[in-house]
Amino acid sequence: MSPTRKKPTVVAAATPTMADLARLAGVSKITISRALADSPLVARKTRERLQALAHQQGYRLNVSARNLRLRRSKTVAVIVEMQPSSNRTMWDPYPLALLGGISQELTSAGYSVLLTTRQGIANATIQTADGLILLGQGERGKAESQYERLGLPMVVWGAESTDDRHVVVGSDNQQGGASVAARFLSLGRRHPVFIGNVEHPEMAQRLHGFAAELAKQQLEPTVMPPAGWTLEAGAKVVRSLARRKLKFDAIFAGSDLLAMGAIRALVELGIGVPNDVSVVGYDNTPHGAGFLPPLPASNRIGRKAACCWRARCSR
Amino acid sequence: MSPTRKKPTVVAAATPTMADLARLAGVSKITISRALADSPLVARKTRERLQALAHQQGYRLNVSARNLRLRRSKTVAVIVEMQPSSNRTMWDPYPLALLGGISQELTSAGYSVLLTTRQGIANATIQTADGLILLGQGERGKAESQYERLGLPMVVWGAESTDDRHVVVGSDNQQGGASVAARFLSLGRRHPVFIGNVEHPEMAQRLHGFAAELAKQQLEPTVMPPAGWTLEAGAKVVRSLARRKLKFDAIFAGSDLLAMGAIRALVELGIGVPNDVSVVGYDNTPHGAGFLPPLPASNRIGRKAACCWRARCSR
DNA sequence: CGATATCTTGATATCGGTAACATTGGCTCG
DNA sequence: CGAGCCAATGTTACCGATATCAAGATATCG
Missing domain, CATH: 1.10.260 (434 Repressor (Amino-terminal Domain))
Incomplete structure (x- = not known):
């Protein structure tokens, strides 16, 4: 006016x-x-x-003002890669478990955590960040070069490779695979299966260590690529193994989620775990540790009813 | 110079x-x-x-500059409450599952997600945020008033109460509890147990609905508060039930995690699920859906070896 | 042909902090 | 007693963007 x-x-x-x-x-x-x-x-x-x-x-x-003046942001962007077709409720639990630790450490160091998915990149204000952390199991190469352009310090979770231009953090996949093989051998298993997508560098390394160790006993694993990273994908692989009447007595699944799926399918098929088939996963997620028979179908109706979410607004 | x-x-x-x-x-x-x-x-x-x-x-x-000028930040802070004694690797999977959806929706709406734990609040730059989302199962009241001072729009996950001064989103706990009770009754169960901490408003509501429905058949649940929110806490409750030779044939656990713990303990005790005891959880987490026998002890050595994380720097 | 409307572009101020340099007053010391 | 120094506070300029208002160029119209 x-x-x-x-x-x-x-x-x-x-x-x-x-x-x-x-x-x-x-x-x-x-x-x-x-x-x-x-x-x-x-x-x-x-x-x-x-x-x-x-x-x-x-x-x-006013943090914006300060950051503007100081030319920094005390913020680290964490980019979680999700599968292209991701439904939004189901994340691979593994990156999420990492996220917990990352978030705690960063905040206690006085940094903020900016959470993004790869999809949301365009909109998100990653540019503000002082650094980048890349989690998840996408095709790493592409993603990395995409973010490298930003010129920010970057840490990537996954498998190392020779031409890395940034810090890579991950487990010793090859050694891990070898350990699993050794374990199977010591249990007297002779027909090992590996479930994992070899296109993925970490998986490839795990398989490499696994196969190398087996080779010492003139054994060779059957390699089965799953259709995705889900529990269901793991189950499907096992069903297909059974359908094709392949002989196997040990399964090394590239992730806990796949392992859980495999076990589930085995149990459904009446195959004993670990008596008939040994199963080992990878990741050491808390969920893997607490794995047990599912809430049976008869009870899942009740569960469903109890889970009808609803939003309400109190003013 | x-x-x-x-x-x-x-x-x-x-x-x-x-x-x-x-x-x-x-x-x-x-x-x-x-x-x-x-x-x-x-x-x-x-x-x-x-x-x-x-x-x-x-x-x-330069996002800081723009935000300073426009007096907004296009950022929403998500505060995940963790238990005071939380170890950093194990988060309750439930808030995490929510986080996935929240993150996706917000980023696709052009917002950034600032992730914080309640502990990290002091340092974190929440003040920049345009709004607040509160997740997790702490004692809500205290937390809310703490954040209300910020004067930001706030959404809280959990149970509603009459004096809410902000939007509350959650499941219909009472109806959920009632559904579980109805299910138990239709299965002919006569000795129901509720596992959950009644101090927590959501748990209280679930119990309320549960007990009310049972009361119609002159039944009353045994209420067992767990020692925490973990799977192990759920297992402990069941062990203590068994030790005290209490008679029970149905368990309603306040969260999937507790339910998984309960099932695990039941199986260990040689009690059949769902034959001897019906178990129902709450939350509908993907992990609950994929629950099965655990990777048995004989295999966990291999798992352990495979999970030795290690950091390396490629330059 | 002059005047007014329209399309482009620019000058300036401002958002809320902080660094660099300037200033003031009290004190020490030769 | 004046030079010199330290402590405490202030002045000014900027960080990098955008809103407001003004102005130059072009087009339209009576």
């Missing part, structure tokens, strides 16, 4: 700025800034007075 | 700013800004030329 737009003196904005505090305290902005940063440049008494004032006025730092 | 700090013309900074582009193109900053925003105020030809230039120069918007 009023066309004159001079200094609105009595606006009493939602939250005060440093300038507001400065006016109130009769000092300059910079003194406020210093006081709130606990800088020894400000006399202790003044400092305490100003801090009290800020608290009392409900002052909240 | 040089004390004169005039316009550093040839700095060729890491990434150009709008001002840089403007200089290169011989136009003003504002025109760049408009062109990149696809504003019709800029002639189509100019617009395309400038966009091409920006792309070619690898221009990246």
